[in-house]
Amino acid sequence: xxxxxxxxxxxLRLAELPLPIPCEDEVRxxxxxxxxxxxxxxxxQGHFPIHPPRVLGHELVGIVDALxxxxxxxxxxxxxxxxxxxxxxxxxxxxxxxxQLCANFTCLGNTQxxxxxxxxxxxxxxxxPLDELSVEAAVWLEPLAxxxxxxxxSGAADSQNVLVAGAGVLGKLMIMTLHAISQARIAVVxxxxxxxxxAIALGAQVGWVVPRSGSVSKVNDQIQSWAPDGLxxxxxxxxxxxxxxxxxxxxxxxxxxxxxxxxxPAARLSIALTDIFNKELKISAAAGMTPASFTYAxxxxxxxxxxxxxxxxxxxxxxxxxxxxxxxVLMKTGKVxxxxxxxxx
Numbered sequence: 001x002x003x004x005x006x007x008x009x010x011x012l013r014l015a016e017l018p019l020p021i022p023c024e025d026e027v028r029x030x031x032x033x034x035x036x037x038x039x040x041x042x043x044x045q046g047h048f049p050i051h052p053p054r055v056l057g058h059e060l061v062g063i064v065d066a067l068x069x070x071x072x073x074x075x076x077x078x079x080x081x082x083x084x085x086x087x088x089x090x091x092x093x094x095x096x097x098x099x100q101l102c103a104n105f106t107c108l109g110n111t112q113x114x115x116x117x118x119x120x121x122x123x124x125x126x127x128x129p130l131d132e133l134s135v136e137a138a139v140w141l142e143p144l145a146x147x148x149x150x151x152x153x154s155g156a157a158d159s160q161n162v163l164v165a166g167a168g169v170l171g172k173l174m175i176m177t178l179h180a181i182s183q184a185r186i187a188v189v190x191x192x193x194x195x196x197x198x199a200i201a202l203g204a205q206v207g208w209v210v211p212r213s214g215s216v217s218k219v220n221d222q223i224q225s226w227a228p229d230g231l232x233x234x235x236x237x238x239x240x241x242x243x244x245x246x247x248x249x250x251x252x253x254x255x256x257x258x259x260x261x262x263x264x265p266a267a268r269l270s271i272a273l274t275d276i277f278n279k280e281l282k283i284s285a286a287a288g289m290t291p292a293s294f295t296y297a298x299x300x301x302x303x304x305x306x307x308x309x310x311x312x313x314x315x316x317x318x319x320x321x322x323x324x325x326x327x328x329v330l331m332k333t334g335k336v337x338x339x340x341x342x343x344x345x
Contacts (some may be wrong), residue, residue, distance in 0.1 A: 002340070003117035004321045006054045009046025012129045012322040017055075020113070020121045022068035027075055027124055029062030029082070033139045034115035034338040036324060036331065038170070042262050042324045043110070050110055056321075057115030057338070058084040058108045061138045071124045081128035081138035082115075083145075083294050084108040100149065100288040116321055118340045128298060139337065140308040143170065144297035145289035147177050150235060152293065153286040154258040157182040159232040163223070164188045164204070165240035165247065165262060167195035169311055169335045171200050174237060174260075179203025180305045184233075187226060189219065189243075200228070202310070216246060223250050231255060239263035241270070244283070248275050259285040311335045 003017045022028045034057045042048050043056060060082050064075045087094055088104035108114035108122070130138050148169065156162045156178060164174050167190035178186050179202065188199040188207040196207035206226055208219045223231065230252020236243045239261030247257045247272055276283065289297075300306050313334030316324065321338060324330050 001118035002318050003055045003113075004057075004318055005052075006043060006050070006056050007052050008227075010044070010246045012044060012325060014319055014322065017117070020119060022066055022071075022121055024069045025071060025124055026068040026121050027064045027071055027127065028066035029060070029080065029120050030065045031060055031062045031115050031120055031340055032079070032116060033061045033135050035059030035139050036321065036336045036338060037143065038168075038262060038331070039329060040107055041110070041325055041331070045084075045269065047262070047265055054109070055113035055117050056109045056247055057117075057120075058110065058113035059139055060084070060108070060120070060144050061130070061135045062115075062120070062122075065119070066329065068124075075124060075127065078127075079130040080134065081130060081298075082108065083126045083128065083135070083291075084114070084142055085289060086123070086126065093123070098344070100290050102287075116318060116338065118318075133302055134309075136309045136312075138172075138309070140301065141294065141297050142289060143173060144177065144301065144306065144308060145294040146170075146286075147174050148296050148300075149289050149293040150258060150260045150286035151175070151177060151181075153284060154235055154256050156184060156233045156234050156235060156258075158258075159184050159256075161185040161227050161231055162233045162235065163231050163247075163250065165234060165236045165243040166190055166198070166236060167192065167199040167207070168239075168332070170260070171195075171237040172199055172311055173308055174235060175199050175203045175304055176308065176310075177300075180300070186339045187223070187231075190192075195343075197280065210246075212240070213242060227252070233258070235260055237261045239267070241267050244269055245271055248279075248281065251279065253279050255279065255281055257281060259283070299321065308335075312337055315339055 050325045085107040086100035087102040091103035093101035162184045186204045188204045189210045234247040235258045314336045
């Protein structure tokens with residue numbers, strides 16, 4: 001089968017691998033559609049330690065085409081989405097209700113081979129039967145689950161105003177989701193004017209263009225005018241330290257600042273501790289998804305409350321993935337999905 005294999009930081013190769021055979025409680029999926037995630041870029045760049053060689057990709061939809069022992073025959077031929085992460089339920093984090101921080105976490109495209117291949121292996125308990133849910137919607141199960149976990153961690157859905165920093169794919173998905181499930185007034189900042197306009201079309205009330213560095217005094221005044229008492233929640237989807245530093249000035253007393261975008265491991269913050277102390281700010285983070293947020297994502301997609309398919313700007317083949325992760329240009333236009341060259345859907 002054709003696969004995209006990560007061999008070491010900065011290197012991916014298109015390879016022919018043996019067709020995988022499912023073991024007990026596993027199924028083999030013929031991958032129909034997969035999403036390229038910024039996490040895949042970070043793995044490629046060496047920011048996340050994984051053990052190569054590894055087939056990347058953790059957002060996927062497929063058709064069950066082979067069963068391991070112990071899996072009911074009824075799964076065969078079913079179109080399924082996938083919950084890519086599994087949690088042990090026994091470690092300290094799991095016992096404390098923090099499964100997303102599981103010490104024994106496993107995930108497709110990370111600890112085991114993933115979706116950038118014609119076929120992949122998945123445990124049966126990770127499958128989500130699509131029924132009436134479309135393939136194009138189901139491929140968003142995992143990213144939407146991550147967004148919902150972040151919104152819960154930030155308290156944004158119960159706030160009067162929220163600023164989303166960064167209008168890339170996840171920033172726009174965050175805005176769409178907030179617009180669908182809350183009454184919060186939503187603002188957005190981004191260096192790109194077009195992305196601001198797209199975010200407003202998806203549910204933000206207002207947006208401001210901010211430079212990647214330098215003064216933002218004009219924007220400071222505009223935010224102050226829009227939220228005279230200060231912002232209640234800022235969610236950073238960019239992973240940029242300067243966004244967090246700016247947010248400390250933008251927010252009001254008792255506000256929350258949530259780190260959601262993945263940062264370069266070398267990134268560091270420069271914030272006066274008194275600025276945090278004097279406002280009693282709550283700075284936290286949200287990493288990944290939880291079983292509960294995944295279930296919520298499935299419910300919202302089945303109800304048609306959110307249509308993330310609107311964020312897709314390109315559908316490519318497996319052979320295109322290495323160049324896309326190298327230059328990232330196509331990913332900056334919107335969500336990039338992958339169809340297997342052998343997929344006919």
